[in-house]
Amino acid sequence: MVFSIGAALGKTLSAGPAGKAARRLSDFVDLEGSSLKKMLADLAPQARGQLLDVGCGQKPYEHIFRPYVDAYIGVEFGDTFQRTSSSTIGGKPDFVYDGKTLPFESKSFDTILSIQVLEHTPAPGPLVVEMSRVMKDDGLMILSAPFSFRLHEEPDDFYRYSPHALRHLCGQADLEVIQMEARGGLFSVIGHKLNSYLALNVAHIDVVAQAIGKLGHEQSSDRGVRWWTLPWVGPSMVTIAAGARALDRMLPDPTETLGFALVARRR
Numbered sequence: 001m002v003f004s005i006g007a008a009l010g011k012t013l014s015a016g017p018a019g020k021a022a023r024r025l026s027d028f029v030d031l032e033g034s035s036l037k038k039m040l041a042d043l044a045p046q047a048r049g050q051l052l053d054v055g056c057g058q059k060p061y062e063h064i065f066r067p068y069v070d071a072y073i074g075v076e077f078g079d080t081f082q083r084t085s086s087s088t089i090g091g092k093p094d095f096v097y098d099g100k101t102l103p104f105e106s107k108s109f110d111t112i113l114s115i116q117v118l119e120h121t122p123a124p125g126p127l128v129v130e131m132s133r134v135m136k137d138d139g140l141m142i143l144s145a146p147f148s149f150r151l152h153e154e155p156d157d158f159y160r161y162s163p164h165a166l167r168h169l170c171g172q173a174d175l176e177v178i179q180m181e182a183r184g185g186l187f188s189v190i191g192h193k194l195n196s197y198l199a200l201n202v203a204h205i206d207v208v209a210q211a212i213g214k215l216g217h218e219q220s221s222d223r224g225v226r227w228w229t230l231p232w233v234g235p236s237m238v239t240i241a242a243g244a245r246a247l248d249r250m251l252p253d254p255t256e257t258l259g260f261a262l263v264a265r266r267r
């Protein structure tokens with residue numbers, strides 16, 4: 001019963017005009033998701049032509065890249081995808097494959113995009129080589145991976161990435177990194193961890209979050225929301241997010257970040 005109320009509320013919020021306000025508020029407190037979207041919005045104008053999103057999940061960034069590309073195609077590894085809530089909610093991949101050989105001819109795509117995927121494969125090197133294979137010689141690759149993020153999508157959660165590891169993986173795939181960007185600083189890392197704890201461990205709002213398209217990387221949740229915690233959890237999360245954003249602007253620290261994103265081209 002509690003689950004249905006949470007899911008129904010999430011669905012109502014995602015549909016109606018109240019949904020926009022709820023979405024904006026949830027983006028504000030979600031320091032990880034909002035920093036990722038901002039970074040991709042900054043990088044998107046470099047994308048062009050045929051874009052392949054490898055490990056696309058619900059394709060949450062399609063609207064950001066659409067204005068710059070002719071086609072946006074998403075591909076997923078069937079085994080891991082069917083374990084995430086994205087497989088039951090939201091957009092669907094155009095192709096599902098075996099996680100090893102992308103089902104495309106070599107040099108088919110102008111832009112390769114892969115967001116928060118490299119931590120989910122036990123063999124990230126071969127995946128980057130495979131993505132490089134299907135990229136045209138004058139193509140561009142946009143990759144991002146977490147540096148500090150809680151365990152998620154278990155048991156398919158293997159690694160976290162420094163910028164040096166990402167450069168190394170690109171080098172092995174005959175790619176040259178032309179841009180490397182850090183997302184958030186120390187205070188976003190702390191703020192994100194505190195807000196995740198409040199949202200998931202205290203308020204149990206995962207079912208509402210998934211219904212409005214968040215936490216697609218987690219397994220579908222069916223536990224009840226602890227509604228009585230929301231009067232203090234909600235304001236606490238907003239205060240933490242506002243403080244983290246302000247402190248990161250005043251005291252930036254590129255050694256403690258949520259993650260890194262890069263743009264690479266063929267060497």
Ligand SMILES: C[S@@+](CC[C@H](N)C(=O)[O-])C[C@H]1O[C@@H](n2cnc3c(N)ncnc32)[C@H](O)[C@@H]1O
Pocket residue numbers: 054055056057058059060075076077079080081082084086099100114115116117120121127153216217
């Ligand atoms: C954290 S989710 C990210 C989904 C989406 N890119 C996003 O940012 O919302 C990681 C995704 O990587 C996919 N994945 C894992 N291994 C993969 C592989 N070898 N090839 C393609 N996708 C893979 C999983 O199925 C999952 O949907």
